[in-house]
Amino acid sequence: MIRRTVAAWNESARQRTAGVQWLVNRELVPEALGMLMVQELSGGARLPPHSLPGAESVTFLLSGKGDWLADGSAWQLTPGEGVFNPPGTRRAFETEKDRNAVLLVVYGGTNDPRNALPHAVNGGGCGCRISRTADHGKHSPLGEAGGFIDMGVHWLATSQTVGTRSVVVATSTFTPGGSHQLHRHPNADEFFLVLQGGGQHLTKDGPVRLNPGDLAYIPAGEWHGFQTDPGVTTRTVYGYLGAGSLAQAGYELLEEET
Known part of the structure; x- marks a missing residue:
């Protein structure tokens, strides 16, 4: 990261x-x-x-x-x-x-x-x-992928919305208590820019603080996630480089140890 x-x-x-x-x-x-x-x-x-x-x-x-x-x-x-x-x-x-x-x-x-x-x-x-296309419902890209709580996404530029081939741009909103557990994208890098609010960027080695104006750049295959601050709504713009959709980027949740 x-x-x-x-x-x-x-x-x-x-x-x-x-x-x-x-x-x-x-x-x-x-x-x-x-x-x-x-x-x-x-x-x-x-x-x-x-x-x-x-x-x-x-x-x-x-x-x-x-x-x-x-x-x-x-x-x-x-x-x-x-x-x-x-x-x-x-x-x-x-x-x-x-x-x-x-x-x-x-x-x-x-x-x-x-x-x-x-x-x-x-x-x-x-x-x-x-323009914004909301991701909602169990058959949406993120709905099928899972691993998030109180997080809403609007896709802006994808292969489905405007025909991109190697880039995705979206916005996300984490309401208080919102999080996205550790996951990775094998085929694409990700960028994650905090516009409002703030919280912890999650890694396997521990959290990293992100405030408004902070950007995390995550190389392909690296585990990452996010947890918004208690009582805080966090808004971001994020996306993938090297893919035109979440499906092309790939999505794998980190299995919890038992």
Whole structure:
């Protein structure tokens, strides 16, 4: 497990210049099955149009407000919304004036996103907006997998919802008393970013504290879980790299010793 803290959550960081913070890339984690960054844009700033020929991505708005500049139109994004981009499609975003925006960008595929190509004209597609699909009932992916208490999930970008191949993004809410027992994904890495609340990231070697703005990155095959603080509701954004669904990532609960 690798723990990172997102600088945009740090009040002292408000004095710094907006920019990019890499949480996972192949220099930081050579064996990673994808890449992950947070980008903070100042009010009125624009992310220039660009495309990635060999990588798909999900852009998730953590805070602020702005417009995703689609072909001939603009999609307004508010926190908790985002866009999925298949390889080669146009990416462009403009923040609301006088208000910074913080984006979480999750990359899957073979292309390093730092090798982006300019995409100055419309055409070639611009991705699609992602929307929440609730996971509930015994026949849902997590319902069949089991191992959780008082945890709700909304899938945002999966192979079923928008056609991803190597990335999954979802949100989860742990109500007071909520937990997800130790489990692992043999075929995919996982990232887990606490947005609100807090609790204990569970490992076989003991718990690790996670506060708002803390991210846990879990390599494929590593046992992990989460326990929210007593009396606290914890909200997160999480996902998998190297798979397009929970089924592709694989899911195995740790059997309790008797």
